[in-house]
Amino acid sequence: MKDQAASSSGPEAGAAQRLSTREAAERLGVKPETLYAYVSRGQLSSTRAPGGRGSTYDAAEIDALARRTNRKPPSPATGDPVFRTGITLIENDRYYFRGVDATELARHYGCEEVAEWLWTGELRPGIRFTAPAEALAAARRAVDALPAHSGSTDRLRVAVVAAATTDPLRFDLSRESVLAAARGLVPTLVAALPVVPGGQQDAGATGGPPSGTGGLARQLWPKLTALPVDETALSVLDTALALLIDHDLAASTLAARVAASAHAHPYAVVSAGLGVLEGPLHGAASGLAHRMLIEVLERGSAAPVIADHLRTGRRVPGLGHRLYTSEDPRARALFAQLDRVPRAAAALAAARDVVATTARHTPLHANVDLALAVLSVSCSMPAEAGETVFAVSRTAGWIAHALEEYGERPLRIRPSGQYNGPRPPQPLPVAVTDGPPRDRRW
Structure with missing residues (x-):
């Protein structure tokens, strides 16, 4: 707590x-x-x-x-x-x-x-999730087999599938069975990720009980950066994981609910969510903000960076959110904590410069992607670190929605298409071949 x-x-x-x-x-x-x-x-x-x-x-x-x-x-x-x-x-x-x-x-x-x-609906202070040994071993073998250039979301998708194969009871959609699978899956995903080269693996990174405090955040830290654990920055990471668990029916959550509506097991539900999350307009958005902050720091000012975005017609990443008229409350909470992290001072100043510079042209406020970018830049994490945090955290949210959807009428999420193609009857299409058409009936 x-x-x-x-x-x-x-x-x-x-x-x-x-x-x-x-x-x-x-x-x-x-x-x-x-x-x-x-x-x-x-x-x-x-x-x-x-x-x-x-x-x-x-x-x-x-x-x-x-x-x-x-x-x-x-x-x-x-x-x-x-x-x-x-x-x-x-x-x-x-x-x-x-x-x-x-x-x-x-x-x-x-x-x-x-x-x-x-x-x-029950608050259990101090609860910690543990990865099942068999699931973790299978997930690590699968992740280790991927090409070196694979991204973190690629690894997480493979880890989910591997973990599913070790759970013969995954098709049991009773509440207790789904909860047991969820409590094992989330730490399995974290523990299956490779440690950043040069990083130090914490005792809890093996999927067992973490040393000290921080829970999943402490397990995830060495998977994101080679820096030693910074307790103040670790607290920001922990808060980010808690804040990002759910955000109503975002695109990935809708995909997860569609899967749950078809009574897909919880691992498949998470796989559906991960498939959508990777899009640049969703979970990957923080990576764009990360690269922008790096450029602002290199050029010493946000003005030329923002000018380049405006000149090429690109939107400025990390700003604006369709559900909020002012600053994203998740960003506000993370910025307040980042203010207490000495190593984040430069990246935080760059982010505020981006907001102030853009405000001269349009009143856009910071969103959570910009806050995640401040964390990843200041802690020497890769550009995709925010996406990794997003994916690990949102896995818990998809499970919450699956639990809710399993209690609804099956297959209720079945919209009807509004057909706008040629009206039937149409003749058979003409085959495109190098030779004359022939009758394929033998």
């Missing part, structure tokens, strides 16, 4: 929840125009949002109206897919795990404790 836990999720824990127009309309299953009609008829009250940016509605009042009118949110088949989930809520530029401020959880507890909380 990092610190004494707070008894609530923050000073606003007891405040009435306010919904935006879109959120209120979705909760009632009506269009915004209908919502406005309820207000005009006195059936609902609304309050102008600060800054004149639309109206807000009391969530309890919306729910009461829904009960009176027997309104229900629309089925996913009638619009954009919507999945009810009790895992993560993102609203008002903050995010919550099971209703508790996620940044507060990460400040007080480590990755394994937060993962257990998401999986079970």
Whole structure:
């Protein structure tokens, strides 16, 4: 446990929840125009949002109206897919795990404790996960067989498949069986990664109980950098692992839920998530921010680096997030800790220079990728380190969503395609060959 836990999720824990127009309309299953009609008829009250940016509605009042009118949110088949989930809520530029401020959880507890909380709803201070010996041996053999140039996500994907082959009960989707597999899989992934050349393997890097404190973060440290363990930086890594466990239905999480909907076993669910995570617009985004910070440090200023991005039409990595209007709360939490890491001073100043320089042209705020880049640059980690942290952490989140999805109707995530090809009947296509066409019926 990092610190004494707070008894609530923050000073606003007891405040009435306010919904935006879109959120209120979705909760009632009506269009915004209908919502406005309820207000005009006195059936609902609304309050102008600060800054004149639309109206807000009391969530309890919306729910009461829904009960009176027997309104229900629309089925996913009638619009954009919507999945009810009790895992993560993102609203008002903050995010919550099971209703508790996620940044507060990460400040007080480590990755394994937060993962257990998401999986079970029970907080178990000091819990540590251990890799099963057979699974770890198989994962290491598979990872060691890969070419030297393989990336960390390549290694993690192979490690998941190898670990799955050692678990004959992986098709048992009962809650206890899935939890047991999850508690073994996460440390297996970390322990299967090779130690950075010149690095020192901690006793816990073998997949057993880690020495000292830090749990998974301490096991992961020598897989990311050859530097000796820096306790203040290790605390940042631990916080990052806890913060990144889940972020609602991100692309990789949606893929994981589709797999779980088909009753794929938890290893296959994680494989599905890893396949999507590797995209440059998702888990790999921090690598772009890492390279940008290196260039800023080399050139001594963010201005020429940002100018190059703008000149070539590239977006500036590490800035902006579609779910937040201000700074990403995950970035804010990590920057606060990085401020206490002496070796991070230069990279942190470079990141702030990037934000300030870009703000002259467009008001974009830092996101978690920029914070991960500060950590990786300042601790001499490779550019893909942030992606590795992301993948290890998000594995726990995919398991949480799989547990939730296994309780739903199987194969419910089955959208219908809107066909826009040639209308049938069409003639058989003409084969493209070097010779004259021939009848293939023998």
